[in-house]
Amino acid sequence: MRDEPLEDWLNRMLVDNIDLRSPSKDAAREVKRLDKVAKITLLEDGAPIGHLELERRAGAIEFCTVVVDPGHRGRGLSHELVRQGVERADRDPIVAGVALDDLDEQRGVLLFSFTRNAALAATLVAAGFKLRSPRRKWSTLWLIPSSIYNLPFLVRMATVIDRIKRNTPMLLRDRKRFWHQKKNLGDYHMFTLWSPDARAHVHASSEDFADRVDALGMDMVRVTEDSFIQDPAGGEDVRAWDEAE
Ligand SMILES: CC(C)(COP(=O)(O)OP(=O)(O)OC[C@H]1O[C@@H](n2cnc3c(N)ncnc32)[C@H](O)[C@@H]1OP(=O)(O)O)[C@@H](O)C(=O)NCCC(=O)NCCS
Numbered sequence: 001m002r003d004e005p006l007e008d009w010l011n012r013m014l015v016d017n018i019d020l021r022s023p024s025k026d027a028a029r030e031v032k033r034l035d036k037v038a039k040i041t042l043l044e045d046g047a048p049i050g051h052l053e054l055e056r057r058a059g060a061i062e063f064c065t066v067v068v069d070p071g072h073r074g075r076g077l078s079h080e081l082v083r084q085g086v087e088r089a090d091r092d093p094i095v096a097g098v099a100l101d102d103l104d105e106q107r108g109v110l111l112f113s114f115t116r117n118a119a120l121a122a123t124l125v126a127a128g129f130k131l132r133s134p135r136r137k138w139s140t141l142w143l144i145p146s147s148i149y150n151l152p153f154l155v156r157m158a159t160v161i162d163r164i165k166r167n168t169p170m171l172l173r174d175r176k177r178f179w180h181q182k183k184n185l186g187d188y189h190m191f192t193l194w195s196p197d198a199r200a201h202v203h204a205s206s207e208d209f210a211d212r213v214d215a216l217g218m219d220m221v222r223v224t225e226d227s228f229i230q231d232p233a234g235g236e237d238v239r240a241w242d243e244a245e
Contacts (some may be wrong), residue, residue: 006041007031009048013067018177019116019184020065022170038095040084042077052081054088054095057158060151061089061096063113066120078123086111086127090195108196112151116187128198129191147190 007030014023024030042050049072053065063085068077089095089111096109113129115121125131134145148156170178 004047006048006051007034009069010034010051013051013069014065017067018180020067021166022174022177038088038092040081040088042080044072050077050081052085054085055162056095056097057162058154059097060110060112060155062159063111066113066115078120079126082123082127086193086195086198090199108194110152110155110192110194112190112192114188114190116184116189121189121191124191127193129193132190132192150190150192
């Protein structure tokens with residue numbers, strides 16, 4: 001058992017995984033950031049072992065900073081993170097940005113995630129996300145294909161603004177990460193999911209999750225080892241992802 005605060009654990013994960021965002025300048029800033037962002041954090045004996053952040057982008061939600069502690073990888077934890085993330089995005093009025101009364105079965109929210117990590121891609125596909133191929137747009141004279149063109153205009157703009165905000169300080173004080181991410185830009189794939197499409201899947205898998213804590217309005221969710229979903233990824237979709245690389 002390790003008594004490590006979330007901000008310290010996350011800082012270690014961010015330093016070690018340069019595909020992820022830069023760590024905050026210091027622990028106090030990370031605490032402030034974590035207070036503001038919607039997140040799912042998996043704990044084992046009180047210690048963080050998995051983490052996912054849900055960031056709003058003009059009405060859609062991006063799954064960012066998906067990370068599992070190296071000592072706990074390969075046990076299906078990413079499935080649990082994504083499953084809880086989908087459920088939270090769909091059912092938490094604060095995250096979804098709607099009034100509590102509007103949380104009915106008709107509404108839905110667009111979820112998306114960019115990754116070049118094959119394990120995360122497999123997990124997203126297993127959760128019902130679809131791989132989105134790069135598209136061309138007249139606004140770039142059909143010259144630059146990009147998967148971001150699959151997103152609605154405002155979501156796309158919000159995502160571009162987020163990347164500018166994220167990359168500018170990275171270029172100044174975390175150059176290795178910046179150039180690593182730019183060099184591999186073409187390897188990032190976008191996955192999207194319209195939350196109503198996920199409901200049947202998520203609710204079916206929730207039935208096995210006896211001691212699940214309802215994530216509604218909560219920032220931290222505790223799970224136990226027995227709670228991990230055993231849900232195989234769709235082989236066809238994963239192959240499609242590999243071929244698109
Ligand atoms: C990505 C990450 C979160 C996955 O977490 P994890 O808990 O180890 O993943 P899981 O054990 O849930 O495995 C997920 C699936 O990926 C599959 N998988 C693992 N490695 C794979 C690979 N190289 N190629 C294809 N599929 C792979 C697993 O078989 C599993 O599918 P299954 O459940 O159908 O068997 C973890 O590896 C991590 O933290 N990586 C560093 C941070 C990172 O790169 N995050 C992504 C940001 S873009």
